[in-house]
Amino acid sequence: MPADGNRDTVESTVINDNAQSFRLAQLEDVSLRHWFQLARADSNAFSIRDDGLLWKRKPPSWDGVNDFLLALPQGYRERVITTAHDSLHHCIQARIRRIGEH
Numbered sequence: 001m002p003a004d005g006n007r008d009t010v011e012s013t014v015i016n017d018n019a020q021s022f023r024l025a026q027l028e029d030v031s032l033r034h035w036f037q038l039a040r041a042d043s044n045a046f047s048i049r050d051d052g053l054l055w056k057r058k059p060p061s062w063d064g065v066n067d068f069l070l071a072l073p074q075g076y077r078e079r080v081i082t083t084a085h086d087s088l089h090h091c092i093q094a095r096i097r098r099i100g101e102h
Contacts, residue, residue: 023051023053026053032054032073035054047068055068055071
């Protein structure tokens with residue numbers, strides 16, 4: 001385990017590497033190509049932020065604090081959906097346990 005001062009550097013490097021990999025995956029994803037074109041044409045529905053990531057404006061009928069949603073490259077979609085699904089099951093199971101305790 002690195003010393004605490006080095007841990008921050010290591011974590012920062014990992015985060016930066018992951019962000020660069022994600023950005024590259026977005027750029028190489030054929031399914032996002034049209035969205036990138038729209039964003040570059042100053043579309044109101046899409047945006048490329050300062051960090052180079054592609055974002056899509058959320059529909060007005062959706063709740064949430066963010067106006068834009070991160071565009072997921074094809075290679076990340078299944079992982080995100082699976083993680084969200086598993087997380088929801090975990091929350092439901094925890095709630096059922098708490099209900100059972102009362």
